[in-house]
Each structure stands twice: as structure tokens, then as C-alpha cells.
Amino acid sequence: MSMELILFYVLGGGALAFAAAMLLPNVGRNPIHSALSLVGSLFCLAGLYALLSAHLLSALQIIVYAGAVMVLFTFVIMLLNLQPDEIQPVRLTAIKVIAGIIGLFVFGKLITAITLATGGAQSVDLTPYAGKLEGNEWKTLTAGGYENYGTIRTVGRMLYSTFLVPFELVSVLLLVAAVGAVVLAKRSLHYIDQPEPPPAKLNRLANKPEAAPAHDDHGHH
Amino acid sequence: MTAIPLGHLLILAAALFTLGMIGVMTRRNVLVMLMSIEVMLNAVNLTLVAFSRYNGWTEGHVLAFFIIAVAAAEAAVGLAMVLAVFRLKQTVYVDELKLLKR
Numbered sequence: 344m345s346m347e348l349i350l351f352y353v354l355g356g357g358a359l360a361f362a363a364a365m366l367l368p369n370v371g372r373n374p375i376h377s378a379l380s381l382v383g384s385l386f387c388l389a390g391l392y393a394l395l396s397a398h399l400l401s402a403l404q405i406i407v408y409a410g411a412v413m414v415l416f417t418f419v420i421m422l423l424n425l426q427p428d429e430i431q432p433v434r435l436t437a438i439k440v441i442a443g444i445i446g447l448f449v450f451g452k453l454i455t456a457i458t459l460a461t462g463g464a465q466s467v468d469l470t471p472y473a474g475k476l477e478g479n480e481w482k483t484l485t486a487g488g489y490e491n492y493g494t495i496r497t498v499g500r501m502l503y504s505t506f507l508v509p510f511e512l513v514s515v516l517l518l519v520a521a522v523g524a525v526v527l528a529k530r531s532l533h534y535i536d537q538p539e540p541p542p543a544k545l546n547r548l549a550n551k552p553e554a555a556p557a558h559d560d561h562g563h564h
Numbered sequence: 565m566t567a568i569p570l571g572h573l574l575i576l577a578a579a580l581f582t583l584g585m586i587g588v589m590t591r592r593n594v595l596v597m598l599m600s601i602e603v604m605l606n607a608v609n610l611t612l613v614a615f616s617r618y619n620g621w622t623e624g625h626v627l628a629f630f631i632i633a634v635a636a637a638e639a640a641v642g643l644a645m646v647l648a649v650f651r652l653k654q655t656v657y658v659d660e661l662k663l664l665k666r
Contacts, residue, residue, distance in 0.1 A: 347568060351572070355572075363583060374596060377599055378595075381599045391610060391613075394568075395617040400629065400632075408632065416643065419646060419647060423647075429655075439589070443586055445589070449585065453581070457575055461574065467567060467570050493625060513633045520638075524640040527645055528647045530651070
């Protein structure tokens, strides 16, 4: 068993274990524990990308996912400031059992499709200069051949040549998402015209109606 | 020869995708549901990278890059919606959000 194969099984098993720990009722009961296990899973996936020579994606996975997105998640979890009595225990209901069965069924179907489709496939060759060289326009784009496979140079050239229009559209999408997030998370739109004094306790995200206590709509249904 | 069987990579991605799907369907905490969606997107990314390496292409890396960008946008908008809903209802559990139900 080669070193790469051992690394693959360790990282893959780690990714699966962390993702499963995210969903377990006792670990994932508190959202911050779920977020931390998701960070572990994302790091394992970044290692897998590095193993598959996707250097740029491996770095992006850590910077964007484990960095930006997960920091956003933890910020929101801490901003919500859920008290221990507000975190509900995970209950096992019939609909969840059905959902689990459906999930396992889909997994079985995926396994069947993969084993059928990769019946004659070879392994992913991890030696340098692997891959099919003939018939790719890649050879002309990457002057150095496949030693640059998956690096910033190769992927960046492709982003700015073949995929230029989608790349610019993605930048517009990110701008729209940022504006939308600000608009959605704003307290109220006429806050600008009539600045209201900040509430005394900011820990409940303010301006809930004074008449209804927070826990009143939990029990009576 | 150092090689990973392609089927093993795809099965790992399928297992991750299934875990994310089960998470979306069974967990009722909207934050954990959003995280499960991230897991599903990552499983798709792993498939793209595996096939790219198998074929020696780079298009899969570009597509995975786009998926990462879309996932970041989705997380930002989704979490803003969670904040807005929490301000209205003081809950993060989707079972208690039934304004349209009666």
C-alpha cells in the first residue's frame, strides 16, 4: 500500500467522520460544535485536493471555506447567542426515520451507478505528468506541460481566457449576495431616517415585540 | 505506481453527499441544515476534482472554483435570512416557522 493510498484513506475517513459527527445528536446539538466538526471535514477535503494535485483549490478550500464561510457561520451562531434552554434536543420522529431510509436508498443507488460506471476504469494516476496529453487545448495553454497541473498559473489562465464571462458573472453574483445579505440582515429600512436609540440589551438582537415573551410560542401547540 | 482507485474517490464523494442529504432532511436546526448543504457542495467538488485528475483536465477545477464562490454567496444570504427570521420569531428551528400553515 503506497503512501498516497494511506493518505487518501486517512483523509477520506476523517472527512466522513467529521461530517458524521456534525450530524450526531449529542455532538451536533450545539451548533458551534457542528461548525467545528465541519471545519475539520473541510480541512480533510483540502488535503484530498492537494493529494489530487489541485493546489489552487486546496488553498481556496482553506481560505474561503474554512476561513471565510465558517467564520461567518460562527459569527452568526454567536450573534444569535442561543441559551442552553433554547437548544432543543434532537427527537427521533417517524419522518426522520423515513428520511434516513430515503438517504440510504439514494446512497445505494449511487454506489450501484458508480460501480457500474467505473467497472473498466483505471485508477487515478498520481504520478507527475499523468493524464491524457493528446487532443487537449491545454497543451498550448500551459507551456510547461503537466508539471503546472492544478496550479494558480494553469487554473488562472483558464479562468481569464476560456471562462472569462462566467468569472465576471460570478463576481457580479458575489456583489449581489453581499448587498442582499446586508439588506436582509438590516434591522429596518427606515432606521436611516429616524435613528432609534440602541436597545438596552443587544443580546437578543433587539426589537422583538414587547408584548410577547420569547418562549411563549414553544409549548402550546 | 502511485494511484488511487477512481471508484473509491467517487464512493467517498457519494457518502459525503448522502451524509449532507440526511442532515438536511433530519436536522431541524436551520444552521446545521445550512452546514449540511455545504457538505453536499463539497462532495460535488470532490467528484469534479477526481474526474479532472483522472482525465488530466483543468475544467473541473474551474467549475469547482465557481461552486466555492456560489457556496460563499449562498452562505452569506442564507445566514442573513436566518438572522432576519430569528429577529421575527426568536427561533432557529424550522418546525416552529409555520406562518403559512394555518
